[in-house]
Amino acid sequence: MILQLLRIAAITLLGFAAFSQSVPAADPPQVSEAVAYFENNVRPLLAEKCYSCHGTSKQKGGLRLDSVAGIQTGGDSGPVVVPGKPDESRLVLAVRYSDANLKMPPKGKLSAGQIAAVADWVKAGAVLPRNDIASKSQSAKNHWAFQTIRNPAPPSVRSASWVRTPVDAFVLDQLEARGLAPSPPADKRTLLRRLSFDLTGLPPTWSEVAAFTADESSDAYERAVDRLLASPRYGERWGRHWLDVARYADTKDGVLMFGDDRPRPFAYTYRDYVIRAFNSDLPYDRFISEQLAADKLGGSPDRLAAMGFLTLGRMFDNNIPDVIDDRIDVVTRGFLGLTTACARCHDHKYDPIPTRDYYALYGVFAASEAPLVPPRLDPKQRGPKAYEAKYAAAENSLTEMLEQQYALLSENARARTPDYLLHVTVTPPDPMETAIFFLSLAPGDLRPPIVARWRNYLAARAKPNDPIFGPWHELMAIPEADFPKKATAALVRMATAAGPFPYNPLIFDPLLAAGVRSKADMARAYGGVFARVYAESKVFVGPPDALHRQVLDVVTGRDSPAYFPKSRTYWYMSRGEKDAFGGKIQDLDHIAVKEPAAPARALCLYDALEMPVNRVFVRGNSSRPGAIVPRRFLTILGGKDSAPFTHGSGRLDLARAIVDPNNPLTARVIANRVWMHHFGEPLVDTPSDFGVRTSRPVQSELLDHLASTLRSGGWSLKKLQREIVLSNTYRQASADRPDAHRLDPENRLLWRANPRRLDFESMRDAMLAVSGRLDPAMFGRPVDVAGDPLNRRRTIYGIVDRQNLPTVYRAFDFASPDLSAERRTQTTVPQQALFGLNSQFVAEQAKALAARPEVAGTADPAAKVFALYVLVLQRMPTAEEVRLGVAFAQAARDPKSKLGPWEQWAQVLLLTNEFLFLD
Amino acid sequence: MSMPISRREVLARAGTGLGLLGLAGVLAQAADAPADPLAPKPPQFPAKAKHVIHIYLNGGPSQVDTFDPKPALKMFEGKALPKGKLTTERPTGAALPSPFRFQRFGKSGLEISELFAKTAGAHADDLCVIRSMKANTPNHEQSMRLMNCGDERLSRPSYGAWLTYGLGSENRNLPGFVVLCPGMPVADVSNWRSAFLPGAYQGTYVDTRKKTAAELIENARNSGIGSGDQRRQLDALTTLNRKHQKLRGDNPALEARIQSFELAFRMQTEATDAFDVTREPKPIRAAYGETVQGRQLLIARRLVERGVRVVQCYHGDVQPWDSHTNLDKEHRRLAGEVDGPIAALLNDLKRTGLFAETLVLIGGEFGRTPVVELANGKPAMGRDHNHWGFSVVLAGGGVKGGTAYGATDEFGFRAVENPVHVHDLHATVLYLMGFDHEKLTYRYSGRDFRLTDVEGRIVKDIVA
Helix, strand or coil: CHHHHHHHHHHHHHHCCCCCCCCCCCHHHHHHHHHHHHHHHHHHHHHCCCCCCECCCHHHCCCCCCCCCHHHEEEEEEECCCCCCHCCCCCHHHHHEEEEEEECCCCCCCCHHHHHHHHHHCCCCCCCCCCHHHHHHHHHCCCHHCCCCCCCCCCCCCCCCCCHHHHHHHHHHHHHHHCCCCCCCCCCCHHHHHHHHHHHHHCCCCCHHHHHCCCCCCCCHHHHHHHHHCCHHHHHHHHHHHHHHHCCCCEECCCCCCCCCCCCCCCCHHHHHHHHHHHHHCHHHHHHHHHHHHHHCCCCCHHHHHHHHHHHCHHHCCCCHHHHHHHHHHHHHHHCCCCCCHHHEEEEECCCCCHHHHHHHEEEEEEEECCCCEEEEECCCCCCHHHHHHHHHHHHHHHHHHHHHHHHHHHHHHHHHHHHHHHHHHHCCCCHHHHHHCCCCCCCCCCCCHHHHHHHHHHHCCCCCCCCCCCHHHCCCCHHHHHHHHHHHHHHHHHCCCCCCCHHHHHHHHHHHHHCCCCCHHHHHHHHHHHHHHHHHCCCCCCCCCCHHHHHHHCCCCCCCCCCHHHHHHHHHHHHHHHHHHHHHHHHHHHHHHCCCCCCEECCCCEECCCCCCCCEEHHHCCEEEEEEEEEEHHHHCCCCCCCCCCCHHHHHHHHHCCCCCCCCHHHHHHHHHHHHCCCCCCCCCCCCCCCCCCCCHHHHHHHHHHHHHHHHCCCCHHHHHHHHCCCCHHHHCCHHHHHHHCCCCCCCCCCCCCCCCCCHHHHHHHHHHCCEEEECCCCCCCCCCCCCCCCCCCHHEECCCCCCCCHHHHHCCCCCCCCCCCCCCCCCHHHHHHHHCCHHHHHHHHHHHHHHHHHCCCCCCHHHHHHHHHHHCCEEEECHHHHHHHHHHHHCCCCCCCCHHHHHHHHHHCCCHEEEEE | CCCCCCCCHHHHHHHHHCHHHHHHHHHHHHHHHHHHHCCCCCCCCCCCEEEEEEEEECCCCCCCCCCCCCCCCHEECCCCCCCCCCCCCCCEEEECCCCCEEEEEEECCCEEEEHHHHHHHHHHEEEEEEEECCCCCHHHHHHHHHHHHHCCCCCCHHHHHHHHHCCCCCCCCCCCEEEEEECCECCCCHCHHHHHHHHCCCCCEEEECCCCCCHHHCCCCCCCCCHHHHHHHHHHHHHHHHHHHHHCCHHHHHHHHHHHHHHHHHHHHHHHHHCHHHHCCHHHHHHHHHHHHHHHHHHHHHHHHCCCEECCCCCCEEECCCCCCCHHHHHHHHHHHHHHHHHHHHHHHCCCCHHHHHEEEECCCCCCEEEEEEECEEEEEEEEEECEEECEEEEEECCCCEEEECCCCCCCCCCCEECEEEEHHHHHHHHHHHCCCCCCEECCCCCECCCCCCCCCCCHEEEE
């Protein structure tokens, strides 16, 4: 079938070939089918198996398979593809392993299916896209997720009476199309448990269940929904979901020279911001904008805390390109469902994201800097006097050191221009000088980044006729051995050449006079001029003349290799100062972390004082700056001539582009996340990757409906959730139905509710809630929930130590705080059971449960069982369960047990699957 | 995905060494394979080794003082190396010959210094020394992460996590990947993280400064409930869970959790047993030595014997082998702590028949310079970090014993002959464990990630 299609396409293509010059129309459909076959079946194979030797880094046999031109041209042995003739195509012969001398890939034969894919494609004419970029964006333009979100009309369905909200129409339409009926509604207790856990992460109380069950009024459920949406507990649940995306942690990771203590004392302000944002139903577009650019939006200063989204990631040993990469990743996967970070070193293999786009965003974050000392959230608030004094002293000491070091080091960088020039002239580039940003430097050492910049600077400036470095260019062309003989002659020739004299005499005359006999001499002669002119500039009053200006610019200009902004001083310090400076930052953090009443500060970003020139890093290597790219949005979303950002760093422009009504991704991505947390399964399986390899979801119309609802509802998440949970789809029972199961075992069609397991936070919080010990206090500094079994706060307030995540968090699949998490894995390991059986935390809840007046207040064993069931599971026990409980408690107890029989029984109930799973 | 094992085989195994452990694992596996991330899985092709014990000499042992003899250094003692120095972390000076004596050991005549005389004396013909290792950076944090996770800075899973992801655990009463260290090495948990792989694959860290088995594992014992009562709790729990399950038979997660409680109950004994070296006969304990290193390596053998896939034994807190000064004394002390236990471990693995299926890896995150480090311009009688060239030692599981592979230059500074990058070592370890490093992948963030990223060459020459 495919082969047939391809043949048609090939024939059509031949027919079109004659017009292809003059008719730049879109490809006919058959051709795009053929191209799609290549894109889907052949190119990924080439990428996986061939690019490593026939791609950007290596071109073995002179062959490149990573571009259309490369495939068409072939390699050293000629063409590799003969359209229509697989048996004559070297590519096919190679993958077939039929020729002993030509077996590719050498590391292992492709599968039969893969070989057939290549052969079929060749046989059908080896149709290739017209050119790569066009094809990528062409096929990308057809990708479902990049299509404008239309607001699809709810389909009409046969069982119209089942439709309560539009969600139901979309779901039922699909079910009916396959001859399935939805499941009956869940019973009221089940429904309220589901709803409570979904919206607040906590179980309902027995009295809530009892009242709801008894309430026959038609709006009973709706009122429960509204009550739970309005509960402050709601933000603690949904905020936590967002913190997974935001890779939230309360600590840095192992930062060089910073020792083992790594608090981020004010990280919690971001967590609290998120909880408040959800509770107040902050419109999602505003939520995005504040997280990217609260500093630009006005409003109350406490909003600055929102930018923790950008700043709370790992520190990557202070390597700035990695820090920025992390920010690009969290922004693009988090908001847009695009894996932009894949384009750091090369164009994205699958998605239409060229490296240029990555660096367009890179520029935004390179032009944004965290202030040395974070600003107060409330500018007027003051902590205890002694604390404020101590903090201010530490702050001053830090700032002073920065000022002093910047003055010293930037002066050194300029004054030592002769040393740098000599060094780069007489030594070959050393990979260490550019790849390493943390070598221990002695005060007298040349600074590796400055050395690297000098090399790049000279490579760019030493060109014929450059007024300063033209002579350098000419002289460097002379082999070292010939230098004594030829150098001066060359200079004389330059001096006497016809036409206007292109060189700056301040440089040229001393160079000629020096009688240079080696390249080192030449560098010294240059260095002498720079040193003299720079020294003079500091004593002469008044502006220099044009010739002096030209020389001076090399040393002091913005483009000078000696230039670095003050905010980057740390990377130029000597080891001793670097340690001391790191120590001062640590001091500041320690002072703050030790004072419970320390006024909150925001881990925000501001625009850099000086906007850096933004360039691509060739192959991701920050010491190989390439073409200049403006700060702007992604081409696939912003259009081909995506306009450069105009507001400073461009963070606000970026936020606007993300929330732009024409952006097809933002609303879809968040709607999918919301759906996932209500149904246990998302509509799109990879919630942070909506790229071209993510196929259209079965429920794409539903997704578009949700996305449009969100936007037309003023980006209110609560309104969206209200529509979802009010639907009959949501209210279905979760019981299995063999007929439906056979047809749709994964429940893609939503013929029932998915049974679900509580995550770590819900489990722990629910245990505290039913034992009556949950401390409802909100916000503030993190507490030790993993290490302190007596802690009663909700789990979201527990400290997240990124580098030493507690075992219990890991055992229960807590999201890694090192990376933006799209969803949590769900594993069942015995360590979870060990926590249930043996941890002091669970024992504490069991004891508290048994001590609750409802239990302890009665002497009747059956009444105790009854009370425990009602408290833990919000239902009455069956007669059999009462017998079981009473028998358990009355059986002889182990003399080694410190927990009483009822405490032990309470623990059993806390460990039941009924407690941990939601129907 | 699950390994097809018949009931007969299970019983046969139950009667032999594996005993109840195997049985428990298999029974649980039959019921809930999809929900259990540690269910045993076969490798991609028949493996040479089933376990790894990594004796991690953290801090960076000096190759020219241990496994890479460089007599030429003597000729330049106190003088600059003729070809100059390579950039390392700190200023360095003149050539510093090794203060230790090298000698040929075994039939193979492998040259090793007196620092590892016990290991070499008894096992030289089983050792495969790679003398041409190289890394990227002369700094601990980055090199530790590179050695463990294949990347210096980004959040990537450790090789132990990758192997556990690929193989599961043979013994589900124990984690698949265990990390032993008296204290915490540089870069902490990032050394054994699972990153984007599920948390179950992360290394389980055990602080071997603690001595008793019960102290070593979190929640391994219940201090408030006697075991009789706990058994009754478990029986009641199972009764309630079975009843609950009746109406929800299609949900495998319920069965998985029921099983996990039974596993956990047994694990309380099993796991503490594994860490309880007092159960070993006296002569065995004496051979390892009753020291932290001896205890660690003995625990490693007990774990491997029970089916744990990867055991890392870090020498100590922070970076003990980081001899910037006073190397003569420091290296002698450190080697003295670990040489005897390594010899005992190799002996013991051979005695128990585990040697052939266990890959033992000995080495640090990088080596040290053949030139002296300068402190304030003066020789500090130690060596700086050196990622340009260093040695690691392999033994057991499918490697050619009695061989040296690759070479550094005549002074031991830079790997020049058959260089083996850390990525290549990873590719080789995966190969020995039955995996093609290019095919052990995990889809995350739109990409198929692997341990070796876009690098890695299998060093086939060292494979037996």
